[in-house]
Amino acid sequence: MTEETEDSNKPPKRGLQNRHVQLIAIGGTIGTGLFMGAGNSIHFAGPAILLVYLIIGLFMFVMMRTIGEMLYSDPKQHTFITFITRYAGNRAGFFARWSYWLTVVFMGMAELTAVAKYIQYWIPSMPGWLIQIIMLVVLTGVNLIAVALYGETEFWFSMIKIVAILALIVTGIMMALTGFKTPVGDVSFGNVFNHFSLFPNGFGNFINAFQMVMFAFVGMEFIGMTAAETENPREVLPKAINQIPWRILFFYLGALFIIMTIYPWQKIPANQSPFVMVFQLVGIKWAAALINFVVLTSAASALNSVLFSASRNFYALAFQSKAPFLQPFRKMSKTQLPVNAVLFTSLMIAISAVISVIPAVTNAFSFVTSASTDLFLMIYILVLIAYINYRKSDDYLSDGFLVIAPKIVVPLAIIFFMFVYITLFFNPESRIPAIGSTIWLIVFGSIAARQPKKALK
Template identity: 75%
Template sequence: MNTNTMPKEDKGLKNRHVQLIAIGGTIGTGLFMGAGNSIHFAGPGILLVYAIIGAMMFVMMRAMGEMLYQDPSQPTFIAYMTKYLGNRVGFFARWSYWLTTIFFGMAELTAIGKYVQFWFPSMPEWLIQLIFLAALTGVNLIAVSLFGEMEFWFSMIKIIAILALIATGLIMAFGHFQTPVGTVSFGNIFHDFSLIPNGWGNFINSFQMVMFAFVGMEFIGMTVAETKNPRQILPKAVNQIPFRVLFFYLGALFVIMTIYPWKQIPAHQSPFVMVFELVGLKGAAAIINFVVLTAAASSFNSILFSTGRNFYSLAKESRAKFLQPFAKLSKRGLPAKALLFSSLISVGSAVISSIPAISDAFVFVTSAATDLFLMIYIMILWAYWHYRKSSDYMPDGFLVKAPKLLVPLAALFFVFVYVTLFFNDSSRIPAIGATIWLVVFGFISSFQPKEAVVKD
């Protein structure tokens, strides 16, 4: 069976890169732009929703981390699905994950185009997207270390924005700052407190909204594989997840509801913009637009990194001759051809942006791709369960705590979230699309050989 080792590959990420990428990787536009909508939907209960999903994602990450710790030579975590679940499941997972990340990359490029138009409204979206695509592809082609450096600073910008929000909110609360909507106080959260103010239906529907904010957390596994000491760095990166969730997500949401009574927070306006405008910061909208632009650019930068390595693995494990050129590394030890091909596919974003008539179809595809992440997470836990029963099991490794309880619980939770998608108007059609993909491509995958191709 092919182990997907990557000889001579550039291992240019340092500990500081991985640690900050791990923090910034879980912070995206979902928090900066979507927090108001989440709070409007679930009220103070949104804190509980973030905590629950954060805990389940932590279990999934620990399961993935245990396998990575045992064999850090694998280029992507998808390889473990082939190894422990068989080539047919691995084939489904490999192509599904690659296509999913491609669609997400296109979505982030679209977001970049819209954010840049804030300053240059007459500049065509497709042109903005091509410029950013070319620039970030170049970054990924030069060296892993340059990718790490750029992600380091992208993450730093997002973290500073959240720290600034939390610090501002605390100063306003302790100083009893007066705003047009009242006094800033912790009592704004607990006054007329209701954990589920809008009913169980809205509370449960908020799970799928918050779930999207955590998508991409598994990317930490790929960054760790690009370091020289993965077994030393991996536990630190994964174990920081609960702290990141508690401090950055819950901390930011708690402060927002301290400044604004949660019942008065608009659904479709960024709370970050509102907070900074309240303290008299001129140009708050422009500043937050810059932050969300870097968040989108950071996400797309990471996606390029991921899709290139995933396509390299697909080519390595494929018998198709036309894929073999993509199974080679460049002189710099990078999967350059695989990365360029993934980048070329992403040009589809610029094409879609220039054809308004199919914009709804694009939203459908990207939303359905998000749903596929839930399938990937379930397969990670499934692969982990088989790993525990295999001869590879490392009893003195980076072990999941109480796996017999927590791993099945996390898998059932992801299934539960997926089922809830069918009961929400905005996510029902994408959920149906993702299910069709599962059935159709799952059927196609069943015709693959049981064992993966072995290559020297």
């Protein structure tokens, strides 16, 4: 191994503008789960789901601030994973580099599968594998042409999600103010608080809601990487990260509050999208198609970000290893893009198209993607540990983008992420993937433990 990082050579071109990062930052905090899974999460926790989102949002903000502070101190870096190697040790860095890259690739495969299903809503006769290949070719092209094109694409993907949520919130407020009646009762802000109970479906379901909501936030750390791709990362990064709490309050809590204003929370079905239900109420007959379009762009946005993030991490990984097979992935295009890293990442994600035509492998694939998602919690914990060590190092920038009360909030965030991981073992649906991710931790952790304690010179 070597201490050399991705900035040892020409770094990827910084082609993103401030408006790109700000919209990507907003879109990055809004997952597909809000549109499709809000009914299920409300079913689990009732109005207390607002508290669950608030708590998780707070700790994700702490984690993002630690990434922001380290990137601010060294804006040459294009991936936060580098800091794990630097401040948590080479062995932890080895585990994080490979685990994060593979986890993000599996996330991309899952999003590509989702994209195919959403497109088949309109074109049911088109094979899923063909849709996946076409979409992957298009988004790979976006990532190979210029960073600015990636930014522009994400800008409009994010805009679609934002407009959909704004439309829901405005519609709900107008309904409440005009005394609109639904088949299940009046639209009223009081619907949220009527028969309020912190654990309406039991304490166990309230706890299970944490793991459901947690994975709606997975991928938020991509924001740090996009900010690092701007001409002025030290100016853009604090703005993008500091606005996260307001976005969570407005887009997540605002949308959920309005949904429960329109429908009494006790009567919201778990298996339907509340967004579809609301837009159908106001006479939009094609509401299902509209929300399908929104979640399609959301999944495509996630896939686009996966290609961007995973390729940067693989490019960095090539510089942090002396393995001969990784050296070609140091190559940069004439437009200063990690071309080989993008192509290889895309090729790995394309395996999803092969899996989709082999029914026997589908269940195994679902298991692997679920297990890999759990690994994000481990990566977040390693980021926080690296941050604690960063504050003790000579690199610590005392007048930088500082975390507030780090000695209190960072250890609390570590405990919280560990708590969420432990809860996975108490839910029958998440238990087996949690066991799988634990096996990964043990097996790959033992491989990482055999690496040099310090990076080789």
